[in-house]
Amino acid sequence: MSREISLPADLNPLFHLGGLGFYLFWIVAVTGLYLFIFFETSIMGAWASVELISNEQYYVGSLMRSLHRYASAAMVLVVTAHLAKEFLMKRYQGPRWFSWVSGVPLLWLLFASGIGGYWLVWDERAQYVAQTTATLFDALPIVVEPMAFGLIDNATVSDRFFSLLIFLHVGIPLALLLGMFIHIQRISRSKSLPPKRLALAALASLTVVSLIKPATSMAPADLDRSVQSVDLDWYYMNVYPLIDILGSGPVWGLLLGITIALLLVPLLSRAPEPTIAVVDPDNCNGCGWCFADCPYDAVYMKPHDYKKNHQQSVVIADKCVGCGICAGACPTVTPFKSVNHALSGINLAHKSNATILDEIIIDLKKMSSPGRVLLVGCGHGANIDGFAADDVATVSLECTAQLPPSYIDYLCRREGVDTVVLTGCREGDCYHRVGVELQQARLRHEREPHLRFKDVAVNVHELWVGSGGRGAIADKLRQLRQSDKVGQSGQSDQPRKAPSAAKGVTDEAS
Numbered sequence: 001m002s003r004e005i006s007l008p009a010d011l012n013p014l015f016h017l018g019g020l021g022f023y024l025f026w027i028v029a030v031t032g033l034y035l036f037i038f039f040e041t042s043i044m045g046a047w048a049s050v051e052l053i054s055n056e057q058y059y060v061g062s063l064m065r066s067l068h069r070y071a072s073a074a075m076v077l078v079v080t081a082h083l084a085k086e087f088l089m090k091r092y093q094g095p096r097w098f099s100w101v102s103g104v105p106l107l108w109l110l111f112a113s114g115i116g117g118y119w120l121v122w123d124e125r126a127q128y129v130a131q132t133t134a135t136l137f138d139a140l141p142i143v144v145e146p147m148a149f150g151l152i153d154n155a156t157v158s159d160r161f162f163s164l165l166i167f168l169h170v171g172i173p174l175a176l177l178l179g180m181f182i183h184i185q186r187i188s189r190s191k192s193l194p195p196k197r198l199a200l201a202a203l204a205s206l207t208v209v210s211l212i213k214p215a216t217s218m219a220p221a222d223l224d225r226s227v228q229s230v231d232l233d234w235y236y237m238n239v240y241p242l243i244d245i246l247g248s249g250p251v252w253g254l255l256l257g258i259t260i261a262l263l264l265v266p267l268l269s270r271a272p273e274p275t276i277a278v279v280d281p282d283n284c285n286g287c288g289w290c291f292a293d294c295p296y297d298a299v300y301m302k303p304h305d306y307k308k309n310h311q312q313s314v315v316i317a318d319k320c321v322g323c324g325i326c327a328g329a330c331p332t333v334t335p336f337k338s339v340n341h342a343l344s345g346i347n348l349a350h351k352s353n354a355t356i357l358d359e360i361i362i363d364l365k366k367m368s369s370p371g372r373v374l375l376v377g378c379g380h381g382a383n384i385d386g387f388a389a390d391d392v393a394t395v396s397l398e399c400t401a402q403l404p405p406s407y408i409d410y411l412c413r414r415e416g417v418d419t420v421v422l423t424g425c426r427e428g429d430c431y432h433r434v435g436v437e438l439q440q441a442r443l444r445h446e447r448e449p450h451l452r453f454k455d456v457a458v459n460v461h462e463l464w465v466g467s468g469g470r471g472a473i474a475d476k477l478r479q480l481r482q483s484d485k486v487g488q489s490g491q492s493d494q495p496r497k498a499p500s501a502a503k504g505v506t507d508e509a510s
């Protein structure tokens with residue numbers, strides 16, 4: 001059997017692009033602060049002070065300057081990949097429009113921050129970029145005094161102009177930072193830093209590149225001469241050759257066109273049916289577990305409508321993406337209770353968890369095989385259609401974390417399920433951000449609500465194989481069928497801390 005070789009989830013940059021964006025910003029900020037200490041804010045002194053930082057500080061200045069430049073370049077790469085990934089995963093639909101739309105101005109601020117940095121070096125590249133940018137802005141009808149006039153010759157550029165540049169090069173990144181925090185406003189427990197190992201690997205890679213190829217300046221700017229040729233930074237200056245070739249008007253058209261197209265992306269396709277979670281205050285005990293688990297900050301707690309000294313949860317419909325993770329977190333959903341098992345605090349409006357459980361039980365009752373497997377799929381992992389058989393019941397949920405652990409306990413204890421195979425998105429890359437890790441923590445007894453029974457816990461197999469994982473699921477089912485030990489200890493793919501005691505809200509006498 002062939003095995004896919006893949007990076008561990010915490011080292012895969014594609015799983016942490018947003019967090020890497022933040023991390024690179026902090027590297028740029030810290031190194032920028034260092035450079036600022038030694039930078040001279042004047043036309044005559046700027047270029048020489050940057051040379052001094054690069055050449056006279058026993059590698060430290062050069063390293064700081066190079067890290068500043070390469071981390072900025074890496075930020076363009078990472079943010080572009082982040083945008084592309086969110087687009088491909090269609091994470092711009094429904095309530096996610098906010099994250100998408102608030103991301104678009106960040107692109108402008110990011111490019112403005114980077115380009116502004118190149119001006120400060122005041123070398124030939126800065127001269128080219130400054131003069132070309134001025135031409136671009138002069139084409140705007142709102143610019144009354146043509147900016148380019150200020151950059152005609154050495155005599156016309158003043159130190160005040162340089163102070164303005166510094167002000168912009170600090171102010172625009174601060175606006176970027178503010179925008180980045182607004183961008184993640186609508187998600188809870190946002191991953192605004194990469195895992196430690198990835199952060200270290202990124203810093204080490206940038207350091208190696210900085211030492212091998214330190215950032216350098218071109219010759220000092222001289223506005224009395226025109227620049228003949230220039231080494232462009234293609235990450236930030238990719239649009240500049242177009243200004244030379246097409247002229248300012250068409251380039252503005254292109255930039256505004258791309259921006260408007262990006263802003264309109266959320267209208268591209270609408271989620272088929274807006275499905276949201278609803279709270280039943282009668283059955284909400286105010287534990288707050290749904291509030292703790294909701295990845296989209298769509299749940300808040302308030303005093304109970306009519307139960308004194310109790311809390312109840314409330315779903316903010318505009319923010320709810322319908323992942324169902326809250327319904328998997330609610331302890332009142334447990335089927336072990338003596339009252340009507342359909343009563344629970346929170347459910348997806350179009351299909352309650354109790355209905356899902358009933359459907360599974362109906363399927364199980366039709367099966368004659370003794371060694372029954374329950375295969376749980378998710379709407380964004382591998383398609384599990386076609387795996388149902390006389391020994392395999394299947395259920396596909398919006399997110400794997402919609403399945404309450406008490407259902408696993410119940411189905412194994414009361415309904416003859418021998419083995420549960422949980423599939424879903426790849427670990428660290430959950431479509432609903434944290435569904436996989438929350439469900440793992442519940443299964444491993446690290447988070448409420450958790451599995452209760454030791455013998456059940458060891459028969460839960462986790463297959464976080466993503467949408468391309470049908471083959472792995474087929475292999476797993478084949479392996480289970482071939483094994484005469486299905487249902488016994490040691491079969492789990494991932495070692496799990498066994499539950500030590502039965503606690504919780506159920507009334508099962510274990």
Ligand code: HEM
Pocket residue numbers: 017018019021022079082083086091092096099100101103104106107110180183184187189190191192193262431432433
């Ligand atoms: C400086 C640039 C950016 C940074 C630092 C950044 C950072 C982040 C972070 C940290 C998250 C949360 C990730 C998580 O916890 O799951 C996020 C989410 C998101 N970002 Fe960005 N982002 C940037 C630009 C953009 C751009 C340009 C777009 C698209 C136009 C975008 C679209 C999104 C979307 C749609 C989400 C939400 C994903 C979801 O709902 O699960 N971001 N971003």
Ligand code: SF4
Pocket residue numbers: 279283284285286287288289290291312313329330331332345346
């Ligand atoms: S998890 Fe259930 S019981 Fe707890 S606050 Fe949410 S709806 Fe209420």
Ligand code: SF4
Pocket residue numbers: 276277293294295296297298299315319320321322323324325326327
């Ligand atoms: S379904 Fe529940 S967990 Fe998911 S976004 Fe809505 S309220 Fe939050």
